Amino acid sequence: MPRYIIDLPFKLAFGAGKLKDVGDEVASYGKKVFIVIDPYLRGSDTENQIQDNLKRNGLDYITFDDISPNPRCWVVDRGADMCKAEACDVVLAIGGGSTIDTAKAIAITSVNGEDSWLYTSRVDEYVAEIKNPALPLIAIPTTSGTGTETTPYSVLNNPEVHSKATIVSDYCFPKVSIVDPELMVSMPPMITALTGIDAFAHALEAYTSTISTPFIDMVALEAIRLFAENIKECCNNGSNIEARENMAWASTLGGIAIARCTTTLPHALGQALAGLTDAPHGGSIACCIGRCIEWALPNGEEKFAKIAQIFDPSLASASVSERAAALPEILDKLWLEILNQNVTMSTYGLKEDQIEELAYIAYSTLYGGIKVFPRVASKSELVELIKKCM
Ligand SMILES: NC(=O)c1ccc[n+]([C@@H]2O[C@H](COP(=O)([O-])OP(=O)(O)OC[C@H]3O[C@@H](n4cnc5c(N)ncnc54)[C@H](O)[C@@H]3O)[C@@H](O)[C@H]2O)c1
Ligand SMILES: [Fe+2]
Numbered sequence: 001m002p003r004y005i006i007d008l009p010f011k012l013a014f015g016a017g018k019l020k021d022v023g024d025e026v027a028s029y030g031k032k033v034f035i036v037i038d039p040y041l042r043g044s045d046t047e048n049q050i051q052d053n054l055k056r057n058g059l060d061y062i063t064f065d066d067i068s069p070n071p072r073c074w075v076v077d078r079g080a081d082m083c084k085a086e087a088c089d090v091v092l093a094i095g096g097g098s099t100i101d102t103a104k105a106i107a108i109t110s111v112n113g114e115d116s117w118l119y120t121s122r123v124d125e126y127v128a129e130i131k132n133p134a135l136p137l138i139a140i141p142t143t144s145g146t147g148t149e150t151t152p153y154s155v156l157n158n159p160e161v162h163s164k165a166t167i168v169s170d171y172c173f174p175k176v177s178i179v180d181p182e183l184m185v186s187m188p189p190m191i192t193a194l195t196g197i198d199a200f201a202h203a204l205e206a207y208t209s210t211i212s213t214p215f216i217d218m219v220a221l222e223a224i225r226l227f228a229e230n231i232k233e234c235c236n237n238g239s240n241i242e243a244r245e246n247m248a249w250a251s252t253l254g255g256i257a258i259a260r261c262t263t264t265l266p267h268a269l270g271q272a273l274a275g276l277t278d279a280p281h282g283g284s285i286a287c288c289i290g291r292c293i294e295w296a297l298p299n300g301e302e303k304f305a306k307i308a309q310i311f312d313p314s315l316a317s318a319s320v321s322e323r324a325a326a327l328p329e330i331l332d333k334l335w336l337e338i339l340n341q342n343v344t345m346s347t348y349g350l351k352e353d354q355i356e357e358l359a360y361i362a363y364s365t366l367y368g369g370i371k372v373f374p375r376v377a378s379k380s381e382l383v384e385l386i387k388k389c390m
Contacts, residue, residue, distance in 0.1 A: 004213040008259060010150060011176045014252065016241060018180040019140065022050055022092070023057035025176045029136035030090030033061035034083040034110075036103035038095025038142060046183065050094065062086050064106075067095065070157040070164065070274050070281070071102045076116040080109035083135070091137045093174075094183075096195070097146030097155075097281070100139045104154035104172045107134040117158050120165035123364045130169050139174035142183040144234075144247040145195025145282060147202055147255020149177035157275060162357070164275035165365045181241060181248040189235040193338035194282030196234065196247055200227040201285045202254035205264040208303045209372045212261060220257040221306070226250035228311050235338050265292045265373035268366035269386065272358050275365075279348035286335045287343040288389040290328035292373070295385050297324055300374030345389045352390070359383045 013021055026033055033054060041047050042065055054061050064079050083091070083106055093103030109116040111132045118128040139149045148154075154167040187195070200223070206212060207220035227250045233243040269292070270284035279287075293304055298321060305323035309315050311330045315323045336342055350358065359382040363370065370377055377385060 002213060004215065006215055008150065008256065009170065010173050012150065012179065012252070013176065014179045014249070016180060016182045016245065018178050019046070019049065019183065020053070022138070022140065022178060023053035023059065025178065026054060026090055026092055026138050027057040027059060029138070029175060030088070031059060032086065032088045032090070033059050034079075034086065034088035034091045034106065034135070035061050035063045036067070036079065036091060036093045036095070036099055036106060037063055037065045038099040039065045039067060041094060041142070046094070050092075061092075062088065067099045067102050069096075069098050070278055071098045071155075073105075073115065073117040073156045073158045076102055076105040076109055076156060079106040080116065083110040089135060091135050092140075093137060094140040094142065096141070096143040097148045100141060100146070100148045101154040101156065103137060103139070104134075104148070104174075105156060105167055107137045108154075108167065108169065108171050111135060116156060116167070117165070119167045119169070120156055121168050121365070122165050123367055125364070130171055134171035137174040138176045138178070140178045140180065140183070141251070143187060143191065143195040144181075144184050144244070144251035145198035147199060147251050147253075147258065149174060149179060150252055150255035151259045155271065162276050163361050163365060164271045179248055179252055181244040184244045184248055185239055185241065187238060189238065190339070192234050192238060193231070194280050194286075195251070196227060196231045196338070197282040197286045197335065199247070199251040199254040200224060200231075201266055201289055202258045202263060203227070203250070204289070204307060205266060205369070205373075206254075206257035206261040207307070208300050208374055209261055209264050210374065211372050216257050216261050219253045221310075223250045223253035223257060224307055224310055226253070231334075231338060262369045262372065263366070264369040265296075265377065268362040268370045269358070269382075269389065271366060272361040273345055273348060273350060275361055276354055276358055277349040283339070283343055283348060286339065287345050287347065290331045291385060291388045293331075294328045295388070296373060296375040300324075345386065350390065355383055355386050358386055
């Protein structure tokens with residue numbers, strides 16, 4: 001048995017109706033709350049419920065909702081200035097991954113001083129040190145995909161350099177995450193599908209990474225099983241709370257799997273694609289994960305075979321190689337079914353003359369992930385792989 005450490009410094013409250021605990025949790029950390037809220041929730045019953053709950057706990061608050069998918073670094077900087085000017089001492093984030101990542105970066109930037117982009121990891125570029133502990137963060141996800149409620153990452157987009165990059169710091173961990181599947185029922189089928197693909201990709205990438213541990217394998221396999229059994233039901237019948245609960249748990253487990261293990265090649269390509277084209281995160285992964293697996297085989301065969309069999313138990317009698325080779329097609333078919341189209345990098349607007357740039361961005365922003373995928377891509381191999389994803 002290999003030696004490893006499990007070190008996950010957050011409290012997790014999981015289950016339908018858990019939102020009601022928000023005031024108690026926030027009150028343990030501060031008096032003036034900087035609420036970062038997904039714009040789709042403005043004026044909703046959920047927002048009213050949170051405000052009432054905070055007031056009942058004697059908390060003062062101000063609200064920030066200037067969030068977009070693929071969150072912009074300058075929006076974080078505006079939020080950080082406001083948070084500091086208002087002397088907030090705790091941050092509460094409710095929304096999709098973009099909202100929670102914005103809040104994580106605000107919690108760091110407001111007490112550190114540099115522009116948020118400078119805290120993101122980028123090879124061969126200046127990266128600012130995070131000297132002061134972030135403001136405490138309470139995170140409440142409303143999508144089941146990113147698992148950001150359990151990760152030390154905040155992914156930001158800088159349109160000036162056409163790139164997405166990640167703040168990697170334990171200060172990104174929320175103090176408390178409240179995962180309430182009732183908040184996910186309102187996701188339309190397309191957002192359900194795109195975010196679900198992300199949760200699955202986290203689990204697959206962590207499980208097949210060369211630095212996985214038995215703990216990560218266990219967590220990731222359970223996330224994959226829950227995804228395989230529930231994603232179609234969540235897309236077709238979004239009010240099924242049991243299926244939503246299962247997908248929420250898959251997403252949280254996916255986050256736990258990548259928290260100490262990183263995402264790998266599909267995320268390196270997908271994240272770079274989103275930086276260049278603003279593709280939705282789940283779509284940017286869907287259009288390359290099958291090609292990445294095909295390209296890696298026969299490396300990592302055992303684990304890819306195991307995943308294929310979770311989706312299609314009838315493969316049990318096939319050889320390991322046959323099962324592993326079946327996985328890309330299984331995924332392509334599933335994406336077609338839940339996204340209603342075959343997605344490629346071209347679908348999201350990537351042009352032939354951007355391929356080299358995409359390879360460069362993937363390399364400089366997520367090389368740590370590229371090098372732990374079962375087959376390690378050189379820059380020229382990345383270019384060839386991207387062509388296959390077109
Ligand atoms: N920090 C991490 O560990 C981590 C991991 C994976 C992805 N990410 C990042 O997270 C971002 C993607 O987050 P996401 O996939 O959750 O999407 P998102 O936050 O961008 O939200 C997508 C859309 O769904 C809407 N929405 C959210 N919840 C809803 C609900 N319950 N009902 C109806 N509409 C709802 C939002 O308003 C938005 O328009 C990307 O930037 C990605 O890079 C971060
Ligand atoms: Fe992701």
